[in-house]
Amino acid sequence: MTNAAVPLIQVKNLRKSYEDGATILKGVSIDIEEGDLVSIIGPSGCGKSTFLRCLNCLEYIDSGTISIAGVTVSRSLEEEEKDLDFDKKFLDACHRMRQEVGMVFQSFNLFPHKTVLENIMMAPMVVKHVREDDAKKQGLELLDKVGLSNFADKYPVTMSGGQTQRAAIARALAMQPKVMLYDEPTSALDPELVGEVLQVMKNLDRDGMTQVVVTHQMNFAREASDYIVFMHGGEIIEKEDGDVLFTQPKDSRTQSFLRHLNGVTY
């Protein structure tokens, strides 16, 4: 446990627009403590996925500051004007940030030309120069952890969506990240396969992993999360315990979103 006074993730005034000028994030700030499991919900286009992708620099922020486990990525007009070397430093920080943060995608993104075990071994060997034996040992342990011991030599294409997503989680864990991010991890799965993936995430939570999940699985968000963040129009509207948020939403936009959910999918 690190100093409790400093949250593991600190985000200040994050802004992001796309090239066409549409503003996606309008100054998002949030602190997330170590060991928390946080779900982010909100309507399509509210910026929740973009926010998550900013956290490991798959999208570059326009301005603001992100600090995760001691790595800071920040950007502002003044900094860019002052520092001729800014671009290089910024990209460098992004690269370091990604090594502290694991990411799981909706579309899995396993490497189809490699077996499951090779998928898991690759990044530690390439990025951290871990020896092959050690990478393999760790890989097998991780596969065991996500319940895929028998799948080490399978190719991703031969596996179900749930198995593939669990393998993707194992692959991200192999870099021993401080934080795991999930971008709609179960949206591409058949309903009966959703549970096995969520179970892996619950197990990780029990082990003390810090996790941020963008999700449409309201049940999961409500029961497994330490708290839920509701985003709308590029802003964080509410940050609240699940039961409270679902039963007594404060903001009218949250109320509207939940009413909609109940009417359509729930």
Place this chain on the structure above:
Amino acid sequence: MRRLRVFLCALSALAFLALSALAADKPVLKWGGDSEGNVPYMFMDPRDDKIMIGFEIDIVNALAERMGMTPQFVHNGWDNLIPGLNLGLYDIALSGLEITPEHKEEVDFSLPYYKTFLQLVVQRGNPVRINSLEDCVGKRIGTLKQSYAFFTLVDAGVDEIRTYDNEINAYQDMAHDRLDAVLMDSPIAIFYAGFNTDLEFVGEPIGEIDYGIPVRKGNTELLDKLNAALVSIRDDGTLRGIYDRWNMWTPVMAKFFNDDSPARFGPDKFSAWAEYQRQGMTLIQRFERYVGFLPTFGKAAVVTLEVSVCAMSLAIVLGLLLAITRLFAPKILSRLATAYIEIVRGTPVLIQLFFIFYGLPNIGIKLSPFMAGVIGLGMNYAAYEAENYRAGLMAVPRAQMEGALALGMDKRQALRYVVIPQAVRVSLPPVTNDFISLLKDSSLVSMITLIDLTKAYGQLANTYYDYFGIGIMVAVIYFLLGLPFVRLARYTERRLAVAIRGNRSGKHGRDTTLRPASYHN
């Protein structure tokens, strides 16, 4: 070094020269000539295709002996003999090169060693009644490219001139009624048309042709030596003897050498060749002859294969660099790569080869024919390969790059371990296709003095007047050369295909093509 040896090895198809070069440590007289089918000038001995014979070979040997030098032959296409000379590929050239004002602008010539004229040949019976140069106007006339005969026809106002690379094709085309007449140097007419009963000689001798030996401008030392040797073999009757034996002594020559003595030798070399032309062949003889070509084709195939494999290796590596530069490098480099691809794809590869081989020496870059061939073809094909790779790279979902970046890899690692291995699978079929194509395009290197399969085919077909059988043979060889590579590619494709099928993407997936723009920054 090994490559150099193989290259030399290919040239030793002209083994007699290699042997004579080894024989003594006398200074070497490098001479250029067109080894492809110039009876009686220089051609493969029909009885042994490893030996080159011809009256010019006899003359070179006599001259070299008189100069105390060892002759060493360098092949080059007839059109390029003078550029090759000025490039320093060899120091003199003999191949029926006419002393014309155009030629004299570029090189200095020795005294003439042979004087002759142009001969009109028509179909038997002279169906269109051509008896003079004037009669040729409005008719279809064939001749050799860039020859004195060609310019004579142009000056005479003949507007339908068909030009050929080799003489046999012209005469055959006339026999097939595609031409009304053929105008060529008299020795060519005698040797190529004289035995064809479908053809007939008509008209008076036309024009005046002096064959001379070019040296580079200002190389007076060599020129003086050459002229002295020439005078010496003329005065002691050696030269006359050569012409007698090849049946080339004519009234024109008698007048030119001021020598009206009777022949000293019978035309044995001419007769041997003539008799060979008259022989019919049984199928078995024909088959044995084809088998006899195999060593020649084998050596040529090695050249073809070496040029192709080396050029393709270059194209594959350079193409990958170009594709990655085009997709992932900063804008200015990316534009440069695009420009390279567009320019190289948009210009003929033959021009590029000539530019590299004959043009670059002007700015001090001299390349061996092999290197020039490999670099020229390699750089050309790199442009095509780059586009194949680009297609392959674009076909890898962008999510793959993101997946790798999210694992902490940098862009280069992501490309190397994740994106490129997958792109290769997509690019493999078109790359294989290009290699087969390159295998055939490599025949262009014969234009810069290498003797590859196509050149060997030309030499043999021209010697034996057999474009049909030998043509099938060389086609089969090309096919067999490409086959292992096609098989290998299929096998690799099948093996690689295991995993790539059914690459899933999410229901709400983002743009899944690899869009490099967002990685620029």
